[in-house]
Amino acid sequence: MTLQIALGLPMGLLFGIVLQRGRFCMNTAFREVMVSRDVALFQAYLVAVVVQSVLIQLGASLGLLEMSLIPFYWRAAVVGGLIFGMGMTLAGGCTTGTWYRVGEGMIGSFVALVGFGLSASATRWGLLRPLGLAVRGSTPLEIGGEVPTLANLLNVNPWVIIGLVAAGVAVWVLRRPGKPSLFGWSWGKTGLLIGLLAAAAWYISGLTGRHYGFSITGPTANMVNFAIAREPVSLSWAVFVVLAIPFGAFAAAKWSGEFAWRAPSPKKFPQQFVGGILMGFGAVTAGGCNIGHGLTGLSAFAVSSLVATVFTILGVWTGTYVFFVRRARGT
Protein backbone atom coordinates (compact mmCIF):
# COMPACT_ATOMS: atom_id res chain seq x y z
CA MET A 1 0.00 0.00 0.00
CA THR A 2 3.07 2.29 0.29
CA LEU A 3 3.07 2.97 -3.47
CA GLN A 4 -0.63 3.82 -3.39
CA ILE A 5 -0.05 6.28 -0.57
CA ALA A 6 3.09 7.84 -2.08
CA LEU A 7 1.46 8.36 -5.48
CA GLY A 8 -2.04 9.12 -4.22
CA LEU A 9 -1.58 11.78 -1.55
CA PRO A 10 0.37 14.30 -3.72
CA MET A 11 -2.21 14.00 -6.52
CA GLY A 12 -5.03 14.56 -4.05
CA LEU A 13 -3.31 17.63 -2.59
CA LEU A 14 -2.85 19.14 -6.06
CA PHE A 15 -6.42 18.25 -7.04
CA GLY A 16 -7.71 19.91 -3.83
CA ILE A 17 -5.75 23.10 -4.52
CA VAL A 18 -7.04 23.36 -8.10
CA LEU A 19 -10.62 22.57 -7.08
CA GLN A 20 -10.58 25.30 -4.43
CA ARG A 21 -8.87 28.01 -6.48
CA GLY A 22 -10.98 27.20 -9.53
CA ARG A 23 -14.15 26.87 -7.42
CA PHE A 24 -14.75 23.80 -9.52
CA CYS A 25 -18.15 22.64 -8.32
CA MET A 26 -20.09 20.73 -10.95
CA ASN A 27 -23.38 21.23 -9.10
CA THR A 28 -22.90 24.97 -9.67
CA ALA A 29 -21.61 24.38 -13.22
CA PHE A 30 -24.72 22.45 -14.23
CA ARG A 31 -27.16 24.57 -12.19
CA GLU A 32 -26.11 28.05 -13.26
CA VAL A 33 -26.49 27.19 -16.95
CA MET A 34 -30.17 26.98 -16.10
CA VAL A 35 -30.63 29.52 -13.27
CA SER A 36 -28.59 32.51 -14.43
CA ARG A 37 -27.23 31.47 -17.86
CA ASP A 38 -23.76 31.74 -16.30
CA VAL A 39 -21.68 29.26 -18.30
CA ALA A 40 -18.21 29.92 -16.80
CA LEU A 41 -17.88 26.74 -14.73
CA PHE A 42 -19.59 24.60 -17.34
CA GLN A 43 -16.99 25.80 -19.83
CA ALA A 44 -14.20 24.95 -17.36
CA TYR A 45 -15.68 21.46 -17.17
CA LEU A 46 -15.85 21.02 -20.96
CA VAL A 47 -12.28 22.29 -21.39
CA ALA A 48 -11.15 19.74 -18.78
CA VAL A 49 -12.92 16.92 -20.63
CA VAL A 50 -11.41 17.91 -23.99
CA VAL A 51 -7.85 18.33 -22.64
CA GLN A 52 -8.09 15.01 -20.83
CA SER A 53 -9.58 13.15 -23.80
CA VAL A 54 -6.76 14.24 -26.13
CA LEU A 55 -4.04 13.34 -23.63
CA ILE A 56 -5.39 9.94 -22.59
CA GLN A 57 -6.03 8.90 -26.18
CA LEU A 58 -2.45 9.89 -26.93
CA GLY A 59 -1.25 8.04 -23.84
CA ALA A 60 -3.18 4.93 -24.82
CA SER A 61 -1.76 4.91 -28.35
CA LEU A 62 1.76 5.30 -26.92
CA GLY A 63 1.10 2.40 -24.55
CA LEU A 64 1.47 4.60 -21.45
CA LEU A 65 -1.95 3.78 -20.10
CA GLU A 66 -4.76 1.33 -20.41
CA MET A 67 -8.39 2.43 -20.62
CA SER A 68 -10.82 0.28 -18.72
CA LEU A 69 -14.32 1.70 -18.81
CA ILE A 70 -17.49 1.55 -16.72
CA PRO A 71 -19.96 -1.07 -18.05
CA PHE A 72 -23.22 0.24 -19.48
CA TYR A 73 -26.32 -0.73 -17.53
CA TRP A 74 -28.73 1.71 -19.12
CA ARG A 75 -31.29 1.79 -16.31
CA ALA A 76 -28.54 2.34 -13.75
CA ALA A 77 -27.11 5.26 -15.74
CA VAL A 78 -30.54 6.87 -16.20
CA VAL A 79 -32.09 6.34 -12.75
CA GLY A 80 -28.81 6.52 -10.81
CA GLY A 81 -27.79 9.69 -12.66
CA LEU A 82 -31.13 11.40 -11.96
CA ILE A 83 -31.12 10.52 -8.25
CA PHE A 84 -27.47 11.53 -7.94
CA GLY A 85 -28.12 14.87 -9.66
CA MET A 86 -31.13 15.68 -7.48
CA GLY A 87 -29.16 14.69 -4.38
CA MET A 88 -26.35 17.08 -5.32
CA THR A 89 -28.71 20.06 -5.22
CA LEU A 90 -29.82 19.21 -1.67
CA ALA A 91 -26.28 18.40 -0.51
CA GLY A 92 -25.00 21.75 -1.77
CA GLY A 93 -22.22 20.31 -3.94
CA CYS A 94 -21.11 17.49 -6.20
CA THR A 95 -18.81 14.78 -4.80
CA THR A 96 -15.55 16.68 -5.34
CA GLY A 97 -17.35 19.89 -4.40
CA THR A 98 -18.41 18.38 -1.10
CA TRP A 99 -14.94 16.96 -0.37
CA TYR A 100 -13.11 20.20 -1.09
CA ARG A 101 -15.62 22.34 0.85
CA VAL A 102 -14.86 20.29 3.94
CA GLY A 103 -11.31 21.65 3.61
CA GLU A 104 -12.69 25.21 3.38
CA GLY A 105 -14.39 24.79 6.76
CA MET A 106 -17.97 24.21 5.59
CA ILE A 107 -19.69 22.14 8.28
CA GLY A 108 -22.79 21.58 6.15
CA SER A 109 -20.67 19.88 3.50
CA PHE A 110 -19.15 17.69 6.18
CA VAL A 111 -22.68 16.57 7.12
CA ALA A 112 -23.44 15.89 3.43
CA LEU A 113 -20.20 13.93 3.15
CA VAL A 114 -21.11 11.67 6.08
CA GLY A 115 -24.47 10.88 4.44
CA PHE A 116 -22.77 10.32 1.10
CA GLY A 117 -20.09 7.99 2.49
CA LEU A 118 -22.55 5.93 4.51
CA SER A 119 -25.03 5.49 1.68
CA ALA A 120 -22.35 4.80 -0.93
CA SER A 121 -21.01 2.06 1.31
CA ALA A 122 -24.52 0.75 2.09
CA THR A 123 -25.33 0.62 -1.64
CA ARG A 124 -22.08 -1.14 -2.43
CA TRP A 125 -22.16 -3.70 0.40
CA GLY A 126 -25.07 -3.19 2.76
CA LEU A 127 -28.73 -2.50 3.18
CA LEU A 128 -29.22 -0.56 -0.06
CA ARG A 129 -27.40 -3.08 -2.24
CA PRO A 130 -30.49 -5.12 -3.32
CA LEU A 131 -32.28 -1.93 -4.31
CA GLY A 132 -29.30 -0.69 -6.31
CA LEU A 133 -28.92 -4.00 -8.11
CA ALA A 134 -32.66 -4.15 -8.87
CA VAL A 135 -32.46 -0.72 -10.50
CA ARG A 136 -29.33 -1.69 -12.41
CA GLY A 137 -30.39 -5.07 -13.83
CA SER A 138 -27.98 -7.92 -14.42
CA THR A 139 -26.87 -7.69 -18.04
CA PRO A 140 -24.76 -4.79 -19.28
CA LEU A 141 -25.19 -3.67 -22.88
CA GLU A 142 -22.11 -4.44 -24.94
CA ILE A 143 -20.88 -3.98 -28.47
CA GLY A 144 -18.97 -7.00 -29.75
CA GLY A 145 -18.20 -8.04 -26.18
CA GLU A 146 -16.77 -4.62 -25.31
CA VAL A 147 -17.98 -1.74 -23.14
CA PRO A 148 -19.78 0.64 -25.53
CA THR A 149 -18.02 3.89 -26.41
CA LEU A 150 -19.05 6.52 -28.92
CA ALA A 151 -16.22 5.26 -31.13
CA ASN A 152 -17.26 1.59 -31.27
CA LEU A 153 -20.97 2.51 -31.32
CA LEU A 154 -20.55 4.73 -34.39
CA ASN A 155 -17.74 2.54 -35.69
CA VAL A 156 -15.30 5.41 -36.15
CA ASN A 157 -11.77 6.13 -34.99
CA PRO A 158 -11.75 7.69 -31.48
CA TRP A 159 -9.82 10.68 -32.86
CA VAL A 160 -12.81 11.56 -35.04
CA ILE A 161 -14.97 11.89 -31.91
CA ILE A 162 -12.28 13.83 -30.07
CA GLY A 163 -11.81 16.16 -33.03
CA LEU A 164 -15.51 16.88 -33.36
CA VAL A 165 -16.04 17.45 -29.62
CA ALA A 166 -12.91 19.60 -29.31
CA ALA A 167 -13.95 21.72 -32.30
CA GLY A 168 -17.48 22.14 -30.93
CA VAL A 169 -16.24 23.16 -27.48
CA ALA A 170 -13.58 25.49 -28.95
CA VAL A 171 -16.12 27.33 -31.11
CA TRP A 172 -18.49 27.78 -28.16
CA VAL A 173 -15.95 28.93 -25.56
CA LEU A 174 -14.23 31.31 -27.98
CA ARG A 175 -17.42 32.86 -29.37
CA ARG A 176 -19.35 33.10 -26.10
CA PRO A 177 -16.81 32.89 -23.29
CA GLY A 178 -18.11 32.86 -19.70
CA LYS A 179 -17.23 35.72 -17.38
CA PRO A 180 -14.07 35.33 -15.30
CA SER A 181 -14.09 34.74 -11.55
CA LEU A 182 -13.50 37.94 -9.55
CA PHE A 183 -10.61 36.66 -7.45
CA GLY A 184 -10.39 32.93 -8.19
CA TRP A 185 -8.93 31.36 -11.31
CA SER A 186 -10.55 31.90 -14.71
CA TRP A 187 -12.59 29.05 -16.19
CA GLY A 188 -9.96 28.51 -18.90
CA LYS A 189 -7.09 28.08 -16.46
CA THR A 190 -9.19 25.88 -14.17
CA GLY A 191 -10.37 23.67 -17.03
CA LEU A 192 -6.87 23.29 -18.42
CA LEU A 193 -5.35 22.37 -15.04
CA ILE A 194 -8.14 19.93 -14.14
CA GLY A 195 -7.76 18.32 -17.57
CA LEU A 196 -3.99 17.96 -17.15
CA LEU A 197 -4.31 16.52 -13.63
CA ALA A 198 -7.08 14.16 -14.71
CA ALA A 199 -4.98 12.87 -17.60
CA ALA A 200 -1.95 12.43 -15.33
CA ALA A 201 -4.23 10.53 -12.94
CA TRP A 202 -4.76 7.77 -15.54
CA TYR A 203 -1.02 7.30 -15.92
CA ILE A 204 -0.08 7.53 -12.25
CA SER A 205 -2.93 5.31 -11.15
CA GLY A 206 -1.82 2.79 -13.78
CA LEU A 207 1.56 2.55 -12.06
CA THR A 208 -0.27 1.02 -9.09
CA GLY A 209 -2.14 -1.44 -11.32
CA ARG A 210 -5.40 0.53 -11.28
CA HIS A 211 -6.44 1.32 -14.87
CA TYR A 212 -8.71 4.33 -14.49
CA GLY A 213 -8.44 8.06 -13.87
CA PHE A 214 -9.92 10.12 -11.02
CA SER A 215 -12.94 8.71 -9.24
CA ILE A 216 -14.55 9.72 -5.96
CA THR A 217 -17.56 7.58 -5.12
CA GLY A 218 -15.94 4.12 -5.18
CA PRO A 219 -12.99 5.29 -3.06
CA THR A 220 -15.29 7.06 -0.58
CA ALA A 221 -17.38 3.89 -0.16
CA ASN A 222 -14.17 1.87 0.20
CA MET A 223 -12.68 4.03 2.93
CA VAL A 224 -15.89 3.92 4.97
CA ASN A 225 -16.18 0.16 4.69
CA PHE A 226 -12.48 -0.36 5.29
CA ALA A 227 -12.74 1.63 8.50
CA ILE A 228 -15.76 -0.31 9.71
CA ALA A 229 -15.36 -3.82 8.33
CA ARG A 230 -11.84 -4.07 6.84
CA GLU A 231 -13.47 -4.76 3.52
CA PRO A 232 -11.88 -4.28 0.97
CA VAL A 233 -8.69 -5.62 2.56
CA SER A 234 -6.44 -3.05 0.91
CA LEU A 235 -7.00 0.52 -0.20
CA SER A 236 -6.46 1.76 -3.75
CA TRP A 237 -4.54 4.77 -5.05
CA ALA A 238 -7.83 6.64 -5.50
CA VAL A 239 -8.67 6.39 -1.79
CA PHE A 240 -5.54 8.38 -0.90
CA VAL A 241 -6.27 10.93 -3.62
CA VAL A 242 -9.72 11.52 -2.16
CA LEU A 243 -8.43 11.68 1.42
CA ALA A 244 -5.91 14.38 0.46
CA ILE A 245 -8.40 16.63 -1.39
CA PRO A 246 -9.66 18.50 1.71
CA PHE A 247 -6.07 19.12 2.87
CA GLY A 248 -5.12 20.63 -0.50
CA ALA A 249 -8.28 22.72 -0.43
CA PHE A 250 -7.53 23.80 3.15
CA ALA A 251 -4.05 25.01 2.18
CA ALA A 252 -5.40 26.87 -0.85
CA ALA A 253 -8.23 28.46 1.12
CA LYS A 254 -5.93 29.42 3.97
CA TRP A 255 -3.35 31.14 1.78
CA SER A 256 -5.97 33.02 -0.21
CA GLY A 257 -7.90 34.23 2.85
CA GLU A 258 -10.94 32.10 2.08
CA PHE A 259 -10.87 29.69 5.01
CA ALA A 260 -13.48 30.04 7.74
CA TRP A 261 -15.54 27.66 9.81
CA ARG A 262 -19.04 28.16 8.47
CA ALA A 263 -22.33 26.48 9.22
CA PRO A 264 -25.74 26.92 7.65
CA SER A 265 -28.89 27.30 9.77
CA PRO A 266 -29.74 24.07 11.63
CA LYS A 267 -32.64 23.17 9.35
CA LYS A 268 -30.19 22.87 6.45
CA PHE A 269 -28.32 19.97 8.09
CA PRO A 270 -31.02 17.35 7.45
CA GLN A 271 -31.39 18.67 3.90
CA GLN A 272 -27.68 18.30 3.19
CA PHE A 273 -27.54 14.90 4.92
CA VAL A 274 -30.44 13.55 2.83
CA GLY A 275 -28.79 15.03 -0.26
CA GLY A 276 -25.63 13.09 0.57
CA ILE A 277 -27.61 9.87 0.98
CA LEU A 278 -29.28 10.31 -2.42
CA MET A 279 -25.87 11.07 -3.97
CA GLY A 280 -24.30 7.91 -2.55
CA PHE A 281 -27.13 5.66 -3.70
CA GLY A 282 -27.39 7.31 -7.13
CA ALA A 283 -23.67 7.35 -7.84
CA VAL A 284 -22.95 3.77 -6.75
CA THR A 285 -25.98 2.55 -8.73
CA ALA A 286 -24.92 4.51 -11.81
CA GLY A 287 -21.37 3.16 -11.45
CA GLY A 288 -19.85 6.60 -10.94
CA CYS A 289 -20.42 10.23 -10.00
CA ASN A 290 -19.66 13.57 -11.62
CA ILE A 291 -15.98 12.59 -11.54
CA GLY A 292 -15.88 8.83 -12.29
CA HIS A 293 -18.44 9.28 -15.05
CA GLY A 294 -18.60 13.02 -15.72
CA LEU A 295 -14.92 13.89 -15.82
CA THR A 296 -13.04 10.62 -16.32
CA GLY A 297 -15.37 8.23 -18.17
CA LEU A 298 -16.75 10.94 -20.43
CA SER A 299 -13.22 11.80 -21.59
CA ALA A 300 -12.93 8.22 -22.84
CA PHE A 301 -16.38 8.67 -24.44
CA ALA A 302 -17.88 5.67 -22.65
CA VAL A 303 -21.60 5.49 -23.39
CA SER A 304 -22.31 4.66 -19.73
CA SER A 305 -20.59 7.89 -18.68
CA LEU A 306 -22.29 10.00 -21.32
CA VAL A 307 -25.76 8.76 -20.37
CA ALA A 308 -25.10 9.02 -16.62
CA THR A 309 -23.75 12.57 -17.02
CA VAL A 310 -26.69 13.72 -19.15
CA PHE A 311 -29.11 12.38 -16.54
CA THR A 312 -27.08 13.88 -13.70
CA ILE A 313 -27.47 17.27 -15.39
CA LEU A 314 -31.21 16.67 -15.80
CA GLY A 315 -31.34 15.66 -12.12
CA VAL A 316 -29.59 18.89 -11.10
CA TRP A 317 -32.01 20.97 -13.15
CA THR A 318 -35.02 19.11 -11.77
CA GLY A 319 -33.76 19.30 -8.17
CA THR A 320 -32.84 22.98 -8.45
CA TYR A 321 -36.26 23.83 -9.83
CA VAL A 322 -38.34 21.65 -7.49
CA PHE A 323 -36.44 22.25 -4.24
CA PHE A 324 -35.25 25.84 -4.68
CA VAL A 325 -36.41 27.99 -7.60
CA ARG A 326 -40.12 27.13 -7.24
CA ARG A 327 -39.99 27.83 -3.51
CA ALA A 328 -38.06 31.09 -3.95
CA ARG A 329 -40.63 32.34 -6.44
CA GLY A 330 -43.42 31.31 -4.08
CA THR A 331 -45.34 29.39 -6.71
Place this chain on the structure above:
Amino acid sequence: MTERTLALHGVICPDPLLQVQSAMRALAKGDRLVVLLDYPLSVDTISRWAQGNGHETELEKTGSSEWRLVLIRG
Protein backbone atom coordinates in the same frame (compact mmCIF):
# COMPACT_ATOMS: atom_id res chain seq x y z
CA MET B 1 -32.57 56.17 -3.50
CA THR B 2 -32.99 53.34 -1.02
CA GLU B 3 -30.43 50.93 0.32
CA ARG B 4 -31.22 47.44 1.54
CA THR B 5 -28.94 44.94 3.24
CA LEU B 6 -29.06 41.21 2.77
CA ALA B 7 -26.90 39.15 5.16
CA LEU B 8 -26.24 35.74 3.65
CA HIS B 9 -23.78 34.22 6.11
CA GLY B 10 -24.06 30.45 6.12
CA VAL B 11 -26.58 30.43 3.28
CA ILE B 12 -25.68 27.75 0.75
CA CYS B 13 -26.13 27.51 -3.01
CA PRO B 14 -28.34 28.19 -4.82
CA ASP B 15 -30.19 30.27 -2.20
CA PRO B 16 -27.81 33.30 -2.14
CA LEU B 17 -28.38 34.09 -5.83
CA LEU B 18 -32.11 33.36 -5.63
CA GLN B 19 -32.51 35.69 -2.63
CA VAL B 20 -30.51 38.42 -4.37
CA GLN B 21 -32.60 38.07 -7.53
CA SER B 22 -35.81 38.44 -5.60
CA ALA B 23 -34.49 41.38 -3.54
CA MET B 24 -33.35 43.17 -6.71
CA ARG B 25 -36.79 42.79 -8.28
CA ALA B 26 -38.24 44.87 -5.44
CA LEU B 27 -35.78 47.75 -6.00
CA ALA B 28 -35.97 50.71 -8.38
CA LYS B 29 -33.26 51.92 -10.76
CA GLY B 30 -30.31 53.37 -8.85
CA ASP B 31 -31.22 51.64 -5.55
CA ARG B 32 -28.48 49.77 -3.73
CA LEU B 33 -28.49 46.25 -2.38
CA VAL B 34 -25.70 45.49 0.08
CA VAL B 35 -25.03 41.75 0.18
CA LEU B 36 -22.90 40.29 2.98
CA LEU B 37 -21.39 36.94 1.95
CA ASP B 38 -19.07 34.30 3.39
CA TYR B 39 -18.69 32.02 0.38
CA PRO B 40 -16.40 32.93 -2.56
CA LEU B 41 -18.35 30.99 -5.20
CA SER B 42 -21.53 32.88 -4.26
CA VAL B 43 -19.66 36.16 -4.76
CA ASP B 44 -18.81 34.95 -8.27
CA THR B 45 -22.25 33.66 -9.24
CA ILE B 46 -23.99 36.79 -7.91
CA SER B 47 -21.61 39.27 -9.55
CA ARG B 48 -21.65 37.40 -12.86
CA TRP B 49 -25.43 37.41 -12.81
CA ALA B 50 -25.50 41.11 -11.91
CA GLN B 51 -23.08 42.10 -14.66
CA GLY B 52 -25.04 40.07 -17.20
CA ASN B 53 -28.21 41.92 -16.20
CA GLY B 54 -26.92 45.48 -16.31
CA HIS B 55 -26.41 46.08 -12.58
CA GLU B 56 -23.26 47.74 -11.29
CA THR B 57 -21.21 45.94 -8.65
CA GLU B 58 -18.73 47.06 -5.98
CA LEU B 59 -16.82 44.45 -4.03
CA GLU B 60 -14.92 44.71 -0.78
CA LYS B 61 -13.27 41.91 1.20
CA THR B 62 -14.13 42.47 4.84
CA GLY B 63 -12.48 39.49 6.55
CA SER B 64 -11.33 35.91 6.18
CA SER B 65 -13.85 34.55 3.72
CA GLU B 66 -16.15 37.56 4.18
CA TRP B 67 -17.21 39.96 1.50
CA ARG B 68 -19.44 42.99 1.09
CA LEU B 69 -20.89 43.11 -2.41
CA VAL B 70 -22.91 46.17 -3.37
CA LEU B 71 -25.27 45.87 -6.32
CA ILE B 72 -26.65 49.04 -7.89
CA ARG B 73 -29.83 48.35 -9.79
CA GLY B 74 -29.44 49.31 -13.46
